[in-house]
Amino acid sequence: MTITITIGGVHKGGVGKTTAAITVGHGLALAGYTVLIVDLDAQGHVAYYLGLERRPMIYRLLVDREPIKKCVLMARSPNLCIVPSDASTAMAQEKLVTMRFNELRLKQALAPLQGGPNLVILDTAPGAGALHDAAMGASDYVLAVVEASTASLDGLSLLTQTIGEFRGAGHPVGLLGIIPMMLDDRTLASQDAMEALHHAQDGLAPVYPGVHRATIFQRSVSDGRTIWEVDPTSRTRATAEYSAVIRRLLEDLDP
Numbered sequence: 001m002t003i004t005i006t007i008g009g010v011h012k013g014g015v016g017k018t019t020a021a022i023t024v025g026h027g028l029a030l031a032g033y034t035v036l037i038v039d040l041d042a043q044g045h046v047a048y049y050l051g052l053e054r055r056p057m058i059y060r061l062l063v064d065r066e067p068i069k070k071c072v073l074m075a076r077s078p079n080l081c082i083v084p085s086d087a088s089t090a091m092a093q094e095k096l097v098t099m100r101f102n103e104l105r106l107k108q109a110l111a112p113l114q115g116g117p118n119l120v121i122l123d124t125a126p127g128a129g130a131l132h133d134a135a136m137g138a139s140d141y142v143l144a145v146v147e148a149s150t151a152s153l154d155g156l157s158l159l160t161q162t163i164g165e166f167r168g169a170g171h172p173v174g175l176l177g178i179i180p181m182m183l184d185d186r187t188l189a190s191q192d193a194m195e196a197l198h199h200a201q202d203g204l205a206p207v208y209p210g211v212h213r214a215t216i217f218q219r220s221v222s223d224g225r226t227i228w229e230v231d232p233t234s235r236t237r238a239t240a241e242y243s244a245v246i247r248r249l250l251e252d253l254d255p
């Protein structure tokens with residue numbers, strides 16, 4: 001069975017969503033799972049962070065209606081593939097708005113993947129929009145990434161509301177959990193935010209193991225390598241923390 005997850009849901013940029021998509025995706029691929037990451041952001045960071053070229057595959061998939069198998073590129077081994085994006089994804093989103101049944105387009109385009117990869121990860125752009133809705137409509141679950149500051153927790157109520165609307169419309173998307181990102185033990189704001197998160201999410205969605213702020217992520221971006229490649233012997237806190245996120249995901253999903 002193929003499980004589809006949207007990473008994001010909270011309409012804020014720079015919180016570590018794309019990093020989570022590729023770090024979790026590559027970590028699972030290294031553990032033997034087959035993973036496809038679909039980049040729904042016109043910034044094209046999925047390809048860029050993996051050291052690959054941006055490509056107009058989302059436009060081809062959604063506007064030109066090319067079959068998904070023609071839009072998939074191998075990123076590392078056959079275990080880790082991506083559907084890369086580039087600036088044309090912004091145009092695809094504009095066109096999508098004017099199409100009928102637009103919120104079903106992505107779901108339909110991804111349907112042939114059923115029974116293929118163990119996991120499909122949809123990485124979304126900051127901000128609400130047609131592609132974000134399309135991602136929710138194509139997903140079994142949402143995994144939210146929130147920056148550990150009280151301000152960014154605001155976005156969570158909007159997310160639970162959106163999920164409620166999708167469920168009300170008959171699409172059973174679930175909130176898998178919330179990953180607190182960019183934790184900083186030295187700042188009170190970060191500690192307050194964690195407390196507020198546990199309090200606000202009590203019984204609503206599980207709080208996943210968090211990931212601290214670390215310089216390895218910037219290095220990883222500038223090298224076009226994932227943290228598993230920058231630190232192959234997993235000696236950093238970042239790799240230990242992301243390993244915990246992946247273990248938790250495997251417990252929850254059993255893919």
Ligand SMILES: Nc1ncnc2c1ncn2[C@@H]1O[C@H](COP(=O)(O)OP(=O)(O)O)[C@@H](O)[C@H]1O
Nearest residue numbers: 013014015016017018019182212213214217218
């Ligand atoms: N835990 C972290 N600590 C420090 N920097 C991080 C962390 N996670 C991601 N980053 C960095 O923050 C920047 C934004 O991350 P990104 O994943 O692109 O965010 P988003 O997709 O939410 O816009 C990138 O330069 C990335 O390397």
Ligand SMILES: [Mg+2]
Nearest residue numbers: 017018041045
């Ligand atoms: Mg991103």
